[in-house]
Amino acid sequence: MDYEIDDLDRGIIKALSMDGRMAFKEIAGRLNVTEKTIRLRYKSLVENKILEVVGVVNPITLGLKSGAIIQIKVGPHSISKVIELLKKIKGVRYITLTSGEYPLLVQTTAPNQEEITETINKLNQIQEITHFNTIVQLQVYKNSFDYF
Template sequence: MSVEIDDLDRGIIKELSVDGRMSFKEIAGRLNVTEKTIRLRYKSLIEKEIFEVVGVVNPIALGLKSGAIIQIKVKPDSIPSVIEELKKIKVIRYITLTSGDYPLLVQIAVSDQQEITNIVLKLNQIQDITETNSIVQLGVYKNTFEYI
């Protein structure tokens, strides 16, 4: 679904991507429009599902100091069922379908290296997973939600 947005919508998204708690009044001042205009545009962006308001958690503050990206090979025609199984694993925070030898990629955030090992062992128990490749994250240097 592609929805057309204009420069004002982009401006609102950009401002809120930097500071999600910024007031409509402040956004209006920065973008040289009325507060009412911002309020109406914001409501429209939410209704069209272009924009969603969420709290972004710092995983390290919660004790989640280790992370990994895990590539997953699966039996042919089993991708949908494997995705459903992966969705049930709470520490998996991201699942994507990819091109190449490993059609699925997941990202996890856990407290320590042992938990990474436990997740890999758990993945290897899922019947239609044939192979995994783990990439342990040693450091994160950019993690942004700015798309515009």
């Protein structure tokens, strides 16, 4: 990637991270540049895959009130296969490769604890998973998209 972001790009990203529907005119006013400048920069940020504006759903409003973070150990040479199997589990919303004792970490959301248990039962059926540690989320205090 050859595109390097500058302070203006950071300002645009910060504004949109607070309100993804903020008008270019308002962003321009906040950053003391023209609306055309914001429009062109926004287009470059999107084209260079630095910025993607999406609707973020509050899971609680959809009835998804329970969550868990699950650390996963897998057998030798099984990470890719396990990742593909995890992607197919409905409640799994986030999968990442990590360092340390547990090479995979997933986050799951569900309407209730029973469905978290169902997800855990699905993990138990994946033979390549050798061990996992489940951390039930009791309360979320911050969930930010502000990177600057």
